[in-house]
Amino acid sequence: MTMIETRGLTKEYGDVTAVTEVDLTVDRGDIHGFVGHNGAGKTTTMQMLTGLVTPTRGEAYIGGEPAGTRAATKKIGYAPQDPAFYESMTGRDYLTYMGELSAVDGSTRERADELLTRLNLTDAADQAVEGYSGGMLRRLAVGQAMLGDPELLILDEPTAALDPEGRAMIIDALESLTDEGTTIFVSSHVLTELEQFIDTVTFLKEGQVVTSGPLTEVLSDTGIERFVVDASDNDRAARLLATHESVDEVDRNDDGAVVVRTDDPEGFAVALPQALSDATLGLYSVDREGGLEERFLDILDDGGED
Numbered sequence: 001m002t003m004i005e006t007r008g009l010t011k012e013y014g015d016v017t018a019v020t021e022v023d024l025t026v027d028r029g030d031i032h033g034f035v036g037h038n039g040a041g042k043t044t045t046m047q048m049l050t051g052l053v054t055p056t057r058g059e060a061y062i063g064g065e066p067a068g069t070r071a072a073t074k075k076i077g078y079a080p081q082d083p084a085f086y087e088s089m090t091g092r093d094y095l096t097y098m099g100e101l102s103a104v105d106g107s108t109r110e111r112a113d114e115l116l117t118r119l120n121l122t123d124a125a126d127q128a129v130e131g132y133s134g135g136m137l138r139r140l141a142v143g144q145a146m147l148g149d150p151e152l153l154i155l156d157e158p159t160a161a162l163d164p165e166g167r168a169m170i171i172d173a174l175e176s177l178t179d180e181g182t183t184i185f186v187s188s189h190v191l192t193e194l195e196q197f198i199d200t201v202t203f204l205k206e207g208q209v210v211t212s213g214p215l216t217e218v219l220s221d222t223g224i225e226r227f228v229v230d231a232s233d234n235d236r237a238a239r240l241l242a243t244h245e246s247v248d249e250v251d252r253n254d255d256g257a258v259v260v261r262t263d264d265p266e267g268f269a270v271a272l273p274q275a276l277s278d279a280t281l282g283l284y285s286v287d288r289e290g291g292l293e294e295r296f297l298d299i300l301d302d303g304g305e306d
């Protein structure tokens, strides 16, 4: 079942084309990462999905309903990049108040307390929001988006600039939600902030989709795991490494170094020094390329798949 579908989604602001012909499909229950540099068009796309911004052209559907209609927005919880809070309210009062505003079913106070627990904010529940740290504010924003128990959660950079602990708290909360079948559409300009928990990913560059699909496929299609090995005799090293069990493909770069692609990078990294030393080859240097972050930059800088 499809939760988000867009066709040719485009937004122009005067001469600026923020989003160009974006075709997206996100299945129900997936955590989808929406990744691109600052200014790539992530926020604008999210705003079109939520109905806050009207597309110049194209279509978007949320659970089959046209974006912007009541039937579509009812399915969505949205945490914007820079949410505004009533700073003198406590976290608990804020969530309760926002729940009442949006006519959440049942007891909003109970729902607020449940979310505060889930987002690890119980200890701060009765503190004024103005004393919250950046990480606490982001968790509160995610809590607000979750108030109505939405089918689709749209989160604009919820992990930006958080320390690993803050990020882990958000990730835990999101992962527990997908166990309940919630679809999550989450943006970031740093892939490594998302890669532990997303199922599928779209890379956006200058308003256009560069590539989209399951994270593992997108990264392996583009040759993610690559080592560059410089040995005392690179011809011999290339022949030797080509026969190694963990190696898929061997190539040479412009400097003559051996470029190895592998789907078992850990195994290769461990085996390499021994393999060369058994063949009496010296290992001058080895660089691991195509870590996720590097791959992300490659994809965006190349403007397409290899």
Ligand SMILES: Nc1ncnc2c1ncn2[C@@H]1O[C@H](COP(=O)(O)OP(=O)(O)OP(=O)(O)O)[C@@H](O)[C@H]1O
Binding pocket: 013, 016, 017, 018, 019, 036, 037, 038, 039, 040, 041, 042, 043, 044, 045, 081, 189
């Ligand atoms: N209301 C607006 N009026 C004019 N231009 C806009 C408006 N909103 C966005 N833009 C432009 O559209 C482009 C995409 O912006 P958008 O905020 O969607 O990118 P983003 O990927 O979310 O970036 P960031 O991570 O910095 O938020 C940028 O060039 C931006 O300046």
